[in-house]
Amino acid sequence: MDQPEPADRRGYPVEWEADVVLRDGSTTHVRPIRPDDADALQRFQMAQSERSTYLRFFAALQRIPDRLLTQLVTVDHVRRAALVAVRPGTEHAEDIVGVTRYDVTDDQPGRRTAEVAFNIADALQGQGLGSVLLEHIAAAARERGVHRFIAEVLPQNRAMLGVFREAGYDVEQHLDDGVVTVSVDLDPTDRSREVMADREHRTEARSMQGLLSARRVLLVGPADAGTAVPTAVPTAVPTAVPDAGAQDGTDTPDIDHLLVARVREAYAADPGDTELLVLGDDVTWADLENGATVDLAVVAAPPAEVIDAVRRLRGTGTRGVVVLSAGWAETGPAGIARRRELLRTAHGAGMRVVGPASYGLLTNVPGASLRASLALTAPRPGRVGLFSQSAPTAVTASETVKRRGLGLSTLVSAGHRADVSGNDVMQYWQDDPHTDVVCLYLETLGNPRKFSRIARRLALVKPVVVVVAGRHGSVVPPGHTVRATRAPRRMLDEVLRQSGVIRAENTHQLMDVAQVLAHQPLPAGGRVGILAGSPSLAALVADAVAAAGLTVVGPLEPLSAGAPDDEIAAAVDALYGPDACDAVVMVSVPVVLPRTDAMARAVARAAARTGRTTVVSALGLHGMPDVLAATVPDGLPGAGDEIRIPAFSTPEDAVWALGEVVRYARWRAQDHGRPVRPALREGVSDGVARTQARTLVESLLGRHPEGTVLDQDAATELLACYGLTLWGSRRVRTPDEAVAAARDLGWPVALKVASPALRHRADLGGVRLDIADAEDLAEDAERMLAAASALLPGTDPVLEVQAMAPTGVACVVRSVEDELFGPVVSFGVAGDAVDLLDDVTHGVPPLTDVDVARMVRGVRAAPRLFGYQGAPEADVAALEDVLARVSVMAEDLPELASVELYPVAVAERGASVLHATIRLRPAERRTDALRRALPG
Structure with missing residues (x-):
């Protein structure tokens, strides 16, 4: 086979480079092969076992001959392409841990076929690298017009046969002369998309599990930190403020020292179930180089020191790094380059990055809590998972959760979202048994297609509530790099609605909905019963219920807050009677008498007994108060469990939250259909x-x-x-041509001005319909040509004749x-x-x-x-x-x-x-x- 000319750097497809997550949650880098990879490829080959070598080359080949080696690393990225998976080496800058290539064998347009081959390092076999490389080489091949892969595989190479078979593509295979020939159609199928999504879900969820289950946390500060770090800091710590006077945009050492001190203080106040190791106090770089292990690193230092720390953490078992300090992409092109280097260094070493400018990570799993955060105290354990990008928003949301007594399972602040994003955390929460409700505060959607896909899958099993900064999601804060969009501003609403998520406008609404979802069952419908303390309150709630798209059922007779217990019990029993309603709104605002809790307690007991969705707005009650708690009676599902009814500041807040929960329940219960896949062209596949x-x-x-x-x-x-x-239609320039075209197309016909400005404007004479004979057509054509010339001066008008539909x-x-x-x-x-x-x-x-x-x-x-x-x-x-x-x-x-x-x-x-x-x-x-x- 003729060798292609070496590709120059202009032809190098940098867009094929990618960082990927493997089955164990670790990361590696995939990129196109380069001529200077020859030595690394030879080392890779020599390190392979005899079995792996035989399965790849059908022969014992300990060392690749020089001529073949040159051929393998010399590609044109079109007819011959190759990708390598690389990781930092111990003795060299990079080691190859996997390679895939294709060579075009049939170059006919529309039927381009290529032979494909794979070779995976023995140490990474079984980690899913083969399936990842297949996805990436298939995507590259499709971009180059390759539609089919052919591979020759030995029958005993069951792992490689499994990679092809399980990828979800249309695959054919046959055995001939002891070799299995596999043919893979690269057209994506519903199955291949499903396989990719499933593998993506598992690997990204496991990657997040590696961060959130950390037990040994290393705190790394500026170069002169260590024991010099102060033991106390002000209550309000600027978590991500670049030094306005710094020429390179990096954080001042004082800010970094404060961040480190805040983490130490937070661990002292609430250590969780982890061990904090402070670099310079508890452990040194020498200790780490000599075998000390770390699960997670929390770093507050100037960017260059952060990158160096990540590089030195390689080999310590560290699964991720939380970057608290700023000074990255928000500072301009140089900061973007620093962030790119950070990601390349971390991903190459198998680590994920949370941040920069992150508030940190919190988990409240009993017996396995984590406090890798700036928060001095964590919210109480609960069933809500909370994701926030910016640190200030994480502070606000966390304090709101505490104030309402809501409780969290997990808090993740992604900061500038250089790597770990809401998509990753949603993948984790889907299978997390400790999280029932997912809340996200997003400043940007870097990948709305992936967000929609993941959120839709998650929302089918757990509610997802989202706030997007800026009314239309078009705000791009400093530090975030997001593609521009020309889509209509309401496109984001369509994406969220299509995904089944609940959109809140602010943190207040986010928590309002979370209160209901975390502590109340999903309502069976939208029929709402009202228990109010006055006629005016009953009318107010009824209007709010109607505005929320719900239906008021039952009487609206008020029940005074000072009513005797038997009267309260009768009214509550009627409201919670079998099939009386799907949800209950209780509103109580006493004007003269002091507030009593009789009505609240009766409602809480009835809700626990019936499982009826209930919300309350009562004077002096907010969040998840004890007075609205009750225990499910014996003999009922969930017997012994405590339920709490959420209390809201205003009746409108309560009804709005209930309305959103009802809409979500309806969406979740409805048929979501199947992907549209019409048979495309009659007579062909x-x-x-x-x-x-x-x-x-x-x-x-x-x-x-x-x-x-x-x-x-x-x-x-x-x-x-x-x-x-x-x-069918014909373009004409004269009345005679129009008549001739109509005779060919068949009468009656429509006549239009071909110009986009007039072709749909019947009011301006740009369209004539249902013309039945040559005489009328000729007259209409003459008038329309004249009108078009007047309306579009300087143009040579063209008409279009079309048979009437x-x-x-x-x-x-x-x-x-x-x-x-x-x-x-x-x-x-x-x-x-x-x-x-x-x-x-x-x-x-x-x-x-x-x-x-x-x-x-x-x-x-x-x-x-x-x-x-x-x-x-x-x-x-x-x-x-x-x-x-x-x-x-x-x-x-x-x-x-x-x-x-x-x-x-x-x-x-x-x-x-x-x-x-x-x-x-x-x-x-x-x-x-x-x-x-x-x-x-």
Whole structure:
């Protein structure tokens, strides 16, 4: 085989580099191979066992011959590519621990096939590195137009056969002459996506488990810290304040000393179940180099010292490092470079990074609590997991939890979220038996596609409540690097709704909802009974219940706070009677008499007895007060357990929180549908149809490297690959050409001005419909050409003749490839509803059939599709099919910069795509590509 020319640095695909998590929760770095890797590759080969060598090369090959070695490290990253997994070495800068490569064997466009091979270090076999490398080399191959892998594997290499078989791709294999030939179709499938998500979940959850189960914590301060650290600090410690006068943007030593002192004071106040080792006091670098072990490091020092500390922690068993101090990406390009070096150093050594500018980690697991934080005291143990990015927000949320008596299982502050993010913690919380409710305070969504995927999976088993800083989630605080987005501001709301999470506007609302979810069962419905101390309060609560989308049931007769016990008991028993309601709101604000707890205690006992969801707003009660606690009676499920009813400052707060919990309960109980996977093209398999689409896109971008707008023929061909038929039309410049086109297409016809400014403007003379003969068409064409020339001076107007489609409701279906969200599909009923009122729904593929149905029914103009004012009902199923096919096409082809189908005429039977505008551009890697990778 001819060797390709060595790739220069301009051709080096840096975007293929990634840090990955392995099965045991440790990390490593994956990157394209380079010519200077020859020595490392030879060392890797020589360290392999005889069995591993034989399984890879089908021969005993202790040392790679020089010529073959040169060939293996010399690639062009197109027809021949290779990736290596590397870790820092003991005697060399890097050691290779795994390698995969492909070589194209069949270069026909649309059928490009490559031979693939893998070799994993003996010490890492069984850690999932083979499956990770398969994901990454498959993603790289798809980017280079490779659609199929072929591998020759010995039958006894069961591990490698298992990697192919368990990846979820369509795999074929056959045995010939003692060798198994495996053929892998690289088209992603529902199964391959599910496999990737499952493996990602397990590895990231285990990675977080390694941090949150730490028992030996090392505290590292500035170089002159140690015993010189003061033993007391002010109550308010600036946790992440760069020195305004420092030229390099790093923290001053005084701030770092204060941070270290605060951690020591916190451990003294509340040590948890861990051992704190202070560098310079309890342990030295020499001790660590001589075998002393550490589970977790907490570091407050200037960036250069932090990076050096992480480097020196290699080999100590450290699973992660919490960086308290700032001075990184928020300082500019130099700080971004420092952060990149920190991540590369930590991930290469198998560690995760929490921070910078983190408030730390807290866990309240009985017998295994952790206090790697600046918090002097921890909230009491509870069932709520709390994630916050910024340290100040973590302080606020933590104090709010304490004040309300809510209780936490875990607190994680990610600071600038350089590595560990809310996504990682959600992966951990999904299986954490100590966490029932997940709360996140987010300043940015760095990867909304992954967030949506993880949150949706988590919300099916545990409620997720989210606050996103800034009303629209568009605030990017210093220190956070986030891709720009052009998506509509309400896109974030759509992502959260699609994920099933509850969105709160602030910390107050976050805790309001958490109170209900942590201590009350999910309501069976939205029927609300009201127990109020006055008619005005009952009316106020009834209005709030209606505004929350709930239904008031039962009488609204007030019950005085001073009523006798038997009267209170009768009213409470009636309210909590079988099937009387799904939830209860109690409101009590005595005006003259002092507050008594009789009503509160009666309600608490009834709630414990019936399991009825209950919320309270009573004067002097807030959070989780003891007076609203009761024990489940014997003979009932959960007998002996204590339940607490949440108390709120105002009735409106109580009802709002209840309304959000009811909505979540409905979402969780409903059918979430299945991913839309329509058969794409009649007469061919979906794989062939996708190959045809990719081949066409590759061909068009080959002729137009900077991107292009497709002409009608190309748009028709591309849409046909996904089962979408574009209604035929002809472009003309004269009345005679228009008549000739109509005779070819068939009467009656529609006539439109081809210019985008007029083609949908019937009010400006840009559209004529249902033209039945040549004379009328010629006259209309002449008038429209004249009108277009007047409205668009300096242009040479072009008309479009199109056979009339069945009359129906005109709709618009669009998709835009967004830098942050990836493909964003939208739907609207064409006309003023879209153009003036922005009456549009959005969705982020992959969509389910339920998502598609919601999008169609979610616009305010949707009644026009369902027989509005006596009109015939439109074929909504056909419209949903069009929307589903566009979403699949947008998901498959990141080169689709934008797609607009406008109008789509939805008749009583069928939906006709009358016009399409499709723009291509070179694809950019999506934030949630089909490979597992940590932030880079």
